[in-house]
Amino acid sequence: MCLTIDVPPAFISLHPGHLQIFFFKLCKFLRSPATWVFVFDGPNRPTIKRGKAVNSSTAPSWVGPCKDLIECFGFHVHQAPGEGEAELGKLSSHGFIDVILTTDSDIFVFGGSCVLRR
Numbered sequence: 284m285c286l287t288i289d290v291p292p293a294f295i296s297l298h299p300g301h302l303q304i305f306f307f308k309l310c311k312f313l314r315s316p317a318t319w320v321f322v323f324d325g326p327n328r329p330t331i332k333r334g335k336a337v338n339s340s341t342a343p344s345w346v347g348p349c350k351d352l353i354e355c356f357g358f359h360v361h362q363a364p365g366e367g368e369a370e371l372g373k374l375s376s377h378g379f380i381d382v383i384l385t386t387d388s389d390i391f392v393f394g395g396s397c398v399l400r401r
Contacts, residue, residue, distance in 0.1 A: 302348065309356045320359040320380065323350070327365040369393045 312319050323346060330336060350360050363370030372393025374380045383390055384399045391398065 302345075302352070305349065306352060309352065309358070312358070313356055317382075318359070320361055321350075321353050322361045322363055322367045322371055324367045325363040325365050325370075328363075329366060366393075368395070371395055 323342075328337075353360050361370070366389075368385070368387055368389040371380070371383050371385070372390055372395045375383060375396050376394035382397045382399055383395045385395075386400060388400075
């Protein structure tokens with residue numbers, strides 16, 4: 284089973300407490316029999332979402348430390364060329380992944396078929 288996670292920008296900041304919470308979530312994921320793939324937005328993500336301008340020129344400051352931590356755990360990190368949800372939808376519709384764990388409902392627009400939300 285391949286589970287993928289869309290990592291939204293609001294999920295983690297560089298606050299040490301948030302990084303610690305993320306660390307313990309990764310510990311839980313490590314105990315599961317799934318193959319985890321963490322998908323991040325890429326450099327070509329849209330500049331406007333839901334009618335509002337979004338900062339797409341630079342990645343948030345927490346991306347680097349989170350990617351490092353994910354890789355230290357031995358999980359896969361994938362950077363989408365554009366929006367992460369679009370990449371996940373494509374992977375799902377082609378059968379490369381089984382389940383998507385995300386808080387963003389855009390995944391359905393992009394073709395996500397089996398989605399878990401918290």
